[in-house]
Amino acid sequence: MKIVVPPPLEPNPFQKVASDSPDQLLGYLDFHTPLDKKGRYQPFDELRHRVPQGLDAAVAWSFVRNARNRQQSYLISLGEPENHCSFMLTPSIQKAISETDRNTTSAYLEWIGSKIDEKAQLKYLLSDLIEDESISSSQLEGAATTTRVAKEMLKRNRKPRDASEKMILGNYRMMQFAWEKRHEPLSIDLILDLHKIGVEGIDDDEYKPGVFRRAADNVHVVDPEGEIVHTPPPANNLKNRMRDIVSWANYDHENADEKSYLHPLIKAIVLHFCIGYEHPFRDGNGRVARALFYWYLFRSDFSAFRFIAISVLLKKAPIQYGKSYLYSETDQMDLTYFIEYQSKIVVRAIEKFKKAYKDAALEIERFNRWLWDSGLYKKLNDKQRTVFQVAKSGDVQEFTIRNVEHNLGCSYNTAAAVLNGLVKQKLFYREKNGREWVYFMKGKDKIIESWRK
Template sequence: MIKHPPFKDQTPTAAFLEAFAEINERCPGKLMEYIAFQRPVDEKGRYLHFDEMRYRLKPELNAEWVWAVLRFSRDKQLTPLVVLGDPAVTCEYLQTPAIQQALSMVDRYTSASALDLMSSKIGEKTQLNHYLINDLIEDEAISSSQLEGAATTTLVAKEMLKRKRKPRTPDEKMILGNFMMMQFAWEQRHQPLSIELITDLHRIGVEGIDDAKYTPGRFRRTDDVVVVGKDNEIVHQPPPATALKERLRHFAGWINTCHDDAESNAYIHTLIKAITLHFTIGYEHPFRDGNGRVARGLFYWFMFKHDYTAFRYIAISTLLKKAPLQYGKSYLYTETDGMDLTYFIDYQSRIIVRAIRGFLDTYQKIRRDIEAFDRWLWDSGLYRQLNDKQRMLFNIAKDDHDQRFTVRGVEKNLGCSYNTAAAALNGLVELGLFRKQKEGREWVYVLLDKQAIQKSWKS
């Protein structure tokens, strides 16, 4: 159970003055130790909630007094962001070191222009990206579903999506729904946020799983939807269903308002708004189930909308599912501390920084692998026997040994004719690099392992 912060019924200034007076009266010799907490974050840059901070203090310090000093410091730096809930509350935030780092990395590495520059260094840009994009959409769809309880393994889920087979279980239906929802988010990136977009995203994501449970594309009409934690205790009671649509319509107006003027005090970075959108859907809980998936889908939609296209490669849910308790606490810390959105934005920023680093590591690995493969091709003499498309398919397969190719898939992803795709794949089989096997009515081509390739090439 989260320990709620003290002084909820007092302004930060009043609480600070009361604590200051008590410190002076009871332990004046420790005044400077308390004053040292007059900063929004700790020495490690963490924006701690009272629930966490109280365990990190010296035993002789009064946690409530420390909190009064800390809260007073934060209050002077908090910036109003958006009005949410019923009764309406003005949500505020401040930029922690983690948030500043995320803003910098998002601008440096995830914009369309940054992605174009990185892709140009890899070469063979358009075709290679097609396969990587598909993998990202798969990773986010699978991880987001697993975060919501889907029990299907990642390997089985990827096999279902790659082979486009029909889902066999409710968990597989959930993953397929998320996959379709991510595609829809990309396709609708030029549209403004609206009630219709939110409900369409939900319908596409959950329809056919358990319609009686999810009521696809329809807002809840009652207040019996709650979020429960450990031991089934209620940890979040969403705002009332009454006027839910009106509140979200008002919020959509804020999302659709341009806040890009850096010379105005109304400037808000795209990432801050995207994370706020993520939070708001989770907080309002407009649907009976599937709110988390819609919230994360809308985060991606907003980043896509503002040309941060590298987020097609960045799966945040893969990291969120590794620490679901912390993800949930970031919501609760905001709600229990006067709707201070810093907690949620800071946590999501840390996740995004890690996800971007993972994306950059993958990019560097692809660059190194392509360069090493090109050297091997040249040294072995195989280089002269492969055409451009065969080299590309081989590179893709080397990066993902589970990659399965079909003639139709290569035709679509490489933008070539059916005959050209077939010739490229069959040529790789003849050279001892791929094998082909019949699955249903079509041939599937897969990369041989390294030893088999070397043995085949030597022979």
């Protein structure tokens, strides 16, 4: 995860070019803008490749940085010695704010519910989506358990079998705790409790659940090749610095004057960065950072984020996730890089969430028409219709009595009757997995063929 660190800045790039190479001034002036022509907020690591031959990349960078500094807004101070963090509001960040405001509020969730007649299916899908962040966040940190096995463990409330499953269960409990504590202000105790709930029982000697790191811990962040990419600020005075972060998070930036205003999404992302940068724990910092991102959005009444998994997308490009930290840390603590990257992830995650419920609504409409035309509708009870519709949508590939019991909120015997009834109706088939039956929907063609016989 190596990057090229920005070169030292020219104090007055205009004067230097006017003095040393005045004939190139127009070429350099093309770089006197925060964004490139495609609207990108590029780090020096990427911009250096786009500097025309004959121009000095270091001087061009000074022009870019000069333009950016004029539009930076102060955010928070981190580390020791103190580093002032700032950012610039870019089109990508504004788009993420707009998508968040339009599609993730508690009122929006209620509106979704009013548009989907089959409330049971919506509840089933949301119950499934709520697990995705816990699983993918753990996988991002190295958990080797597959998503299918992890979902089976959570739905069956089965005890974890190894360290990877313990990570996933801990993360799930941590996210549940973040939701439960959404009406409370941030505190040192809440951060410590998040960590303890998330990592306790995995390897307590390694993680030290609910305890800030100490100087003797010698904590570093390494890349996949084992190279150190970040050394956190010293452990001395860490608790005081964490108190400053807590005070900043609790300050009401939404009712402040225009100069201090911060949208909750930006604050949530910055809070994510703060934990990653300060690295207050021996291990598990990434999970706590992402949990606090969600906690702040829950607190700000963006309830749909309970079903929006950013880690699913972060996991697909972990190098870029890491680089967004490094670009900010090595370029005057300009958090725009990190906020931009997270904003793009948020937009994609919201789109995925919207697609899930839109597909569910369309599937309900198509399926109900088929049910009616085939005569099958009268043969299925409400719970059987719900499970069949979920299966037909493709969002869930396999079912067990335990996970149907969990998702439908019914008894074990009722869940068993639902699944066995679907087998009897030639819609499902089942296979033995150890001591447990696993149920699958037949292919559409096979279902139609079965009903024609």
